[in-house]
Amino acid sequence: MTSPTDPRHVRGFASDNHAGVHPEILAAITAANGGHQPAYGDDRETARLREVMRRHFGEQAETYPVFNGTGANVVGLQAMSDPWSAVLCSATSHIHVDECGAAEKVAGLKLIPVPTADGKLTPELVDRYAWGWGDPHHAQPKVVSITQSSEMGTVYTPEEVAALAACAHERGMLLHMDGARVSNAAAALDVPLRAFTTDAGLDVLSYGGTKNGLMVGEAVVVLDPGAVRGMEFLRKMGMQLASKMRFLSAQLVALLDGDLWLRNATHANAMAQHLASAVRAVPGVRITQPVQANAVFAIIPPDVAARLRERYAFSTWDERAGEVRWMCAFDTTEDDIAGFAKALAEEMSA
Numbered sequence: 001m002t003s004p005t006d007p008r009h010v011r012g013f014a015s016d017n018h019a020g021v022h023p024e025i026l027a028a029i030t031a032a033n034g035g036h037q038p039a040y041g042d043d044r045e046t047a048r049l050r051e052v053m054r055r056h057f058g059e060q061a062e063t064y065p066v067f068n069g070t071g072a073n074v075v076g077l078q079a080m081s082d083p084w085s086a087v088l089c090s091a092t093s094h095i096h097v098d099e100c101g102a103a104e105k106v107a108g109l110k111l112i113p114v115p116t117a118d119g120k121l122t123p124e125l126v127d128r129y130a131w132g133w134g135d136p137h138h139a140q141p142k143v144v145s146i147t148q149s150s151e152m153g154t155v156y157t158p159e160e161v162a163a164l165a166a167c168a169h170e171r172g173m174l175l176h177m178d179g180a181r182v183s184n185a186a187a188a189l190d191v192p193l194r195a196f197t198t199d200a201g202l203d204v205l206s207y208g209g210t211k212n213g214l215m216v217g218e219a220v221v222v223l224d225p226g227a228v229r230g231m232e233f234l235r236k237m238g239m240q241l242a243s244k245m246r247f248l249s250a251q252l253v254a255l256l257d258g259d260l261w262l263r264n265a266t267h268a269n270a271m272a273q274h275l276a277s278a279v280r281a282v283p284g285v286r287i288t289q290p291v292q293a294n295a296v297f298a299i300i301p302p303d304v305a306a307r308l309r310e311r312y313a314f315s316t317w318d319e320r321a322g323e324v325r326w327m328c329a330f331d332t333t334e335d336d337i338a339g340f341a342k343a344l345a346e347e348m349s350a
Contacts, residue, residue, distance in 0.1 A: 010311075012312050013312060013327055016212070039243045048253050049219075052256050060198075060224070063221050064220040065242065069218050075220055076176060076220045079222075079231045080203065081143055083108050086138075087103065088112045088143070089146075090113070090116050118154045118290075119152030119153075119154050120152075123164060130173065141173055153289050153297060156196060157189065157196070176203065178208075181212070183208075184268060185293060188269055214252070271328035275296050275328060279341055294327060300322060300344075
């Protein structure tokens, strides 16, 4: 039995991964639990997921459920590449900073991190960092990987994705998207998921669900079947093939068959805007990035951050600059934000 003041009852702002599982997702898992179904993806839920994904991304879309985002990224990038390939990505990208070298260790790929001010690549940056084709001394640029929304909370417009796809394809390269928060981006832009994926020329998408209410499970969505090789084999070899796949697929169906994906993302984005307004009112707090999805980046004094972290969980983004990151989730409330802003104001004035 826990008291209302127990830390386990306090919603923090460290990550949308810290949120629980949405009740509709839990209900879908329970509903999928009846009876026996074939293993390894030959079940009813996975067949339904393929239909749902094609409705969102087009009839050419092929969907491969996996356990987690790192698995989706590694398997997707490996299927798009050769052993001598290089992948261009933002220097702040998850595949470069937060996946323990998995793309390099597991897939054997060379990552080329590109410095950016806002976490977003541009055709000009691709031109600057993609070179060396035909030179056996140089890893061969094959894939441009972007994150939507970016690790800095910024969002690529459909036009920006289309420009990157055209740039990559003109140079014989492919475009991959780490879509850990792809739903938040669609909600922020008020466009369908396909507007900045299929319709913009994207080749492969890592579709993220756990940051938007799932218990576990993401998916590699192949939008151009000609862009990949050996997906079925690489998923198994990469230890991402679930035997009881119906439980991964059932969650994604519950998220995407209706509007739960959009409701959750819209709410998280709205809470980030509310949080930004609340902390802007605190003297001495400076927001450093545009608040476009469900992230707020700000600079506060290190001693304030240390004291505030004893009351609320959140992450330090750049320790040297004193920059912190506050994330909102599908279950963030206005009361959560009011309590956090009050605590921040108290620590800033202490």
